[in-house]
Amino acid sequence: MKMPRRPPPLRDLSEIAEDREWFYHALLKVTEATVSGKYLHWDKLRHYEPPESMTHEQWWFGVKMKRQSQSRTISLLDKLGKPFSYNLVDPLPEFLHKADSDARGSLQTPEPITNPETKKRYLVQSLMEEAITSSQLEGAQTSHKVAKEMIRQGRKPRDRSEQMILNNYLAMQHTLDVKGQDLSIELIFEIHRIVTEQTLNDPTAAGRFRRAEEVVVVDDPYGEVLHEPPVATELTKRMEAMCAFANGDNPGGFIHPVIRSMILHFWLAYDHPFIDGNGRTARALFYWSMLRHGYWLFEFIPISRVILRAPIKYATAFLYTETDDNDLTYFLLYHAQVIRDAISDLHIYLERRTRQIIEAVAELKGLTSLNHRQRDLINHALRHHGFVYTVDSHQSSNNSSYETARHDLMDLVDRDLLLKYRSGRFWQFKAVDDLEAKLKSNQNQSKKSR
Secondary structure: OOOOOOOOOHHHHHHHOOOHHHHHHHHHHOOOOOEOOEOOOHHHHOOOOOOOOOOHHHHHHHHHHHHHHHOEEEEEEOOOOOEEEEOOOOOHHHHHHHHHHHHOOOOOOOHHHOOHHHHHHHHHHHHHHHHHHHHHHOOOOOOHHHHHHHHHHOOOOOOHHHHHHHHHHHHHHHHHHOOOOOOOHHHHHHHHHHHHOOOOOOHHHOOOOOOOOOOOOEEOOOOOEEEOOOOHHHHHHHHHHHHHHHOOOOOOOOOOHHHHHHHHHHHHHHHOOOOOOHHHHHHHHHHHHHHHOOOHHHHHOOHHHHHHHOHHHHHHHHHHHHHOOOEOHHHHHHHHHHHHHHHHHHHHHHHHHHHHHHHHHHHHHOOOOOOHHHHHHHHHHHHOOOOOEOHHHHHHHHOOOHHHHHHHHHHHHHOOOEEEEEEOOEEEEEEOOOHHHHHHHHHHHHHHOO
């Protein structure tokens, strides 16, 4: 990707501002930190038409003065010891309000992920999606279908890409388990170990910081260096500061938990403390922080799927921040849009699943070869994924004989609508994963046989 154009140094503009007429002209003309509602980097602003009788440099000077007067400093420092800061510009305040009401509360939460009988299915689906897309961001080549089959079947990974995906899946599960813990270097190491298990050229690099001789840079496919992280000798001190920040410390005052979580994502990626796996670890820490602060809906929101659609925007958000006086606002605005899109994706997915169930029920009504007991059971299975049936439970539900109940279930197995497996001395049954598709197939076969 192309490195963004760095803004004119403010110290040079300040020298120009010794001309009082120029200085006051720039400040009085600019009243907002945004341009037409957009928080523009110099790389973009220089292509816009400046206000009347102003140069681009004057315009930028006025915008920067407005931003700096409103900015909030945090404890993250760059390699030269200069702090990072951010501005709560629109639409961030509205976004934070919606995050508090929608992702922390339950009023707007879709019923399928609050229902204990269906929640687990959507949780597993989300964890798999985040694991796959987060790995694909880092170069994994495995398809969604193959990766999901590997996780569902418990199959061992066949190559590095599959191992990355399985590691991410396990790391996301671990994040759920440790969300109540304070962040520590040991916890970061544990997440990194899980993320990089059997994927590093040097296996000893898992769960430790890079060493002085292990030079790490972030570059593009053409070799241009986009980011050179702090030196290895500073990592312990920097990661201790990051843990303190993650656990609530900030001398500058209150920071909204969502802002804190997004900054944590940026912080680990900026410090790049490992020889590999930094991006996956950074995103895992974002999830840890959101869940720690009670934003439970993020168990079901895979942000990496949104990032993967336009990875250059992800990288640009980092570069805009680093090339413009450590202004994190660019990254926060980008991250907020990612979250909004991910939440929208969740609602769209659940609406599609609801329509599929309705259509499957309609297909079910057309299967005249099924008796009413079988139709009732399949109807129930469509709405209660993973529910386990037995001959006894089916007999009891329908007040039928044992043999009738057994015949109903075995017939549904023969139609590939139920799976049969032994648990102890008894047979148990549950719906196949692709029940809706199987119903459609059965319906088509039924029509052909008429």
